[in-house]
Amino acid sequence: MTTSSPVTGALAAELQRALLARGETVAAAESLTAGLFCATLASVPGASATLRGGAVVYATDLKSALAGVPEELLAEHGPVSPQTAAALAEGIRLRCGSTWGVGLTGVAGPDPVDGHGPGRVYLGVSDGERTDVAELDLPGDRSAVRAGAVAAACRSLLDRLG
Amino acid sequence: MTTSSPVTGALAAELQRALLARGETVAAAESLTAGLFCATLASVPGASATLRGGAVVYATDLKSALAGVPEELLAEHGPVSPQTAAALAEGIRLRCGSTWGVGLTGVAGPDPVDGHGPGRVYLGVSDGERTDVAELDLPGDRSAVRAGAVAAACRSLLDRLG
Numbered sequence: 001m002t003t004s005s006p007v008t009g010a011l012a013a014e015l016q017r018a019l020l021a022r023g024e025t026v027a028a029a030e031s032l033t034a035g036l037f038c039a040t041l042a043s044v045p046g047a048s049a050t051l052r053g054g055a056v057v058y059a060t061d062l063k064s065a066l067a068g069v070p071e072e073l074l075a076e077h078g079p080v081s082p083q084t085a086a087a088l089a090e091g092i093r094l095r096c097g098s099t100w101g102v103g104l105t106g107v108a109g110p111d112p113v114d115g116h117g118p119g120r121v122y123l124g125v126s127d128g129e130r131t132d133v134a135e136l137d138l139p140g141d142r143s144a145v146r147a148g149a150v151a152a153a154c155r156s157l158l159d160r161l162g
Numbered sequence: 163m164t165t166s167s168p169v170t171g172a173l174a175a176e177l178q179r180a181l182l183a184r185g186e187t188v189a190a191a192e193s194l195t196a197g198l199f200c201a202t203l204a205s206v207p208g209a210s211a212t213l214r215g216g217a218v219v220y221a222t223d224l225k226s227a228l229a230g231v232p233e234e235l236l237a238e239h240g241p242v243s244p245q246t247a248a249a250l251a252e253g254i255r256l257r258c259g260s261t262w263g264v265g266l267t268g269v270a271g272p273d274p275v276d277g278h279g280p281g282r283v284y285l286g287v288s289d290g291e292r293t294d295v296a297e298l299d300l301p302g303d304r305s306a307v308r309a310g311a312v313a314a315a316c317r318s319l320l321d322r323l324g
Contacts (some may be wrong), residue, residue, distance in 0.1 A: 034197070034200045034201045034204030039197040042196030042220065045273075051196070053220040055218070056197060058210060058215040059214045059258075062214060066215065096227075146204075146205075
């Protein structure tokens with residue numbers, strides 16, 4: 001069955017402790033990871049105190065319908081872009097009423113998407129006042145890229161939580 | 163990192179083939195699995211042809227906000243109930259514009275929720291005309307219960323696809 005590695009599981013547990021200490025919550029809008037970030041956070045017992053939920057926005061139109069990304073932004077910059085990652089983070093935060101919003105979009109592979117090669121991932125993290133976007137080039141196959149994106153999101157949010 | 167077992171991965175691949183053969187799509191609203199069903203489907207290359215997306219409805223109020231479950235239904239039957247599983251499946255199907263909707267709610271453990279013990283899961287599958295709900299009692303720890311729920315959802319949808 002599906003299991004978390006000790007590495008990702010430890011990151012998720014550390015993130016839960018950091019959020020609990022501040023009384024804060026998180027939500028995520030996920031494209032290439034398709035729910036794996038939220039599912040990893042939920043692997044830690046007691047996750048309901050810090051994880052509100054999120055959206056799996058695999059189809060492009062769902063990035064607007066479920067996470068509130070403006071259609072014009074998608075048309076101008078494309079679904080795999082820093083602008084879309086930022087809008088996913090900001091939009092899902094508002095829709096879920098969480099302290100933090102995380103947005104993940106990119107190319108898991110094996111085929112390129114819109115001129116972006118496998119491994120290219122954009123990660124947005126927002127608290128409503130500041131939105132950071134990271135551009136990542138993750139190594140490995142489809143599974144490694146998706147797992148690497150989840151780990152990067154955990155680390156990025158931990159950095160912001162200080 | 164997070165990986166799918168051969169068993170669940172094979173089920174996801176079989177499900178993708180069955181949906182592709184019929185030109186149909188799926189979306190899911192997930193509570194206890196928190197995105198693991200969608201993430202498992204997305205582990206198969208080419209998933210975008212059959213997986214539209216979904217919602218992670220970990221917090222009770224998000225079952226209404228993201229998946230359209232009526233608040234009165236939640237108040238009357240509770241988040242862990244066959245009625246909620248059916249409403250999650252029907253609601254997410256409409257919001258995502260998919261052929262099929264899957265709803266998963268239950269208790270991953272280790273603690274009981276609303277009088278339901280760990281392992282109790284309700285699974286809804288809807289095509290808009292007929293909604294089936296299964297009551298499951300899954301063995302094992304938190305991780306096994308969540309993985310078992312994902313596998314059960316794959317098998318249930320495969321049965322409906324005949």
